[in-house]
Amino acid sequence: MGNAADEGMKLVDDYIDAETGLLVCGKCHTRKQKRISFLGEERIVCCLCRCAAEELEKAEKERRDRETLEDISRLKSAGLQDKTFFGYTFINCDETHSCAGYAHRYAEHFEEFQKKGQGLLLWGDVGTGKTFLAGCIANALMDRNIPVLMTSFPKLVNALGGVYSGERNEYLQSLNRYKLLIIDDLGVERDTPYVLETVYLVIDERYKSGKPFIITTNLSLQELQNPADLEHGRIYDRIMERCTPVAFSGRNYRTDRGRANRESVSGILRG
Ligand SMILES: [Zn+2]
Incomplete structure (x- = not known):
């Protein structure tokens, strides 16, 4: 029982995908890195895994909703x-x-x-x-x-x-x-x-x-x-x-x- 609680608390670990050699998110299992071609050289750069992208989108939407509410209250106090x-x-x-x-x-x-x-x-x-x-x-x-x-x-x-x-x-x-x-x-x-x-x-x-x-x-x-x-x-x-x-x-x-x-x-x- 104690183990189950520990499991929930534990941070999931990212890992390297054996096939591609790229970092993968331990939570959503999509890539956190990608290969790009830069001045004829191949490089590995960071990218957003799916859960991080969703997280970002959610925060963005919350910010927009908050702004809309502020716009409305401004409209009302002026109108x-x-x-x-x-x-x-x-x-x-x-x-x-x-x-x-x-x-x-x-x-x-x-x-x-x-x-x-x-x-x-x-x-x-x-x-x-x-x-x-x-x-x-x-x-x-x-x-x-x-x-x-x-x-x-x-x-x-x-x-x-x-x-x-x-x-x-x-x-x-x-x-x-x-x-x-x-x-x-x-x-x-x-x-x-x-x-x-x-x-x-x-x-x-x-x-x-x-x-x-x-x-x-x-x-x-x-x-x-x-x-x-x-x-x-x-x-x-x-x-x-x-x-x-x-x-x-x-x-x-x-x-x-x-x-x-x-x-x-x-x-x-x-x-
Ligand atoms: Zn993720």
């Missing part, structure tokens, strides 16, 4: 502008929520939506889970190493306020490095001409980039379809064109079936 968003994940999601499936499928099929430049308009009353499900989408994509920015208009207005007017365009365009832009709570920002203009610039830049964005809002679809004036209208029009409306009432879901592109998008969302 989630509110600490509470970190906990908004599908794992914490009540799957019986009527809109959870749509959010899930949007994240799952993101590459298709990205090609179409299609986002979502999550609209409905306060406390129906719009921000939560938007956050679930953000976290799910960043877990796949896809850069997402989840922010709000008050935060964007604030950030743009600190940028020289000459660099505003650059700042707005820099938002396009995010594959998905999520802007939470449209309509809570102050309704001044300056703020309205900023909201328009952000939406218009994203619209022109052809990249998808998700908007959450307490405004009703009726309010968005019947804007009070031209200034609101040009914002809402761009949102309505690129974002499939998903109604949050806690129970109901409705999509606007007005456009052909939206039809196919809605198809994917319904699964």
Whole structure:
């Protein structure tokens, strides 16, 4: 019995293969040396036996996995502008929520939506889970190493306020490095001409980039379809064109079936 334990502890010895004269690994029984021709001379050089090569590959994979995790945590700290968003994940999601499936499928099929430049308009009353499900989408994509920015208009207005007017365009365009832009709570920002203009610039830049964005809002679809004036209208029009409306009432879901592109998008969302 003691012998068996000793056997396990003992290091396996490498040996010389009688036929080739080369060193062989005592563990995996593949060569640790090979013959090469160097300046017309034959030489014996070291090489990796199979188990050493596997060992190396495993360490390499662990390093890559660790780096990916670090990349993801960097993505999240840059992309989630509110600490509470970190906990908004599908794992914490009540799957019986009527809109959870749509959010899930949007994240799952993101590459298709990205090609179409299609986002979502999550609209409905306060406390129906719009921000939560938007956050679930953000976290799910960043877990796949896809850069997402989840922010709000008050935060964007604030950030743009600190940028020289000459660099505003650059700042707005820099938002396009995010594959998905999520802007939470449209309509809570102050309704001044300056703020309205900023909201328009952000939406218009994203619209022109052809990249998808998700908007959450307490405004009703009726309010968005019947804007009070031209200034609101040009914002809402761009949102309505690129974002499939998903109604949050806690129970109901409705999509606007007005456009052909939206039809196919809605198809994917319904699964
Ligand atoms: Zn070996």
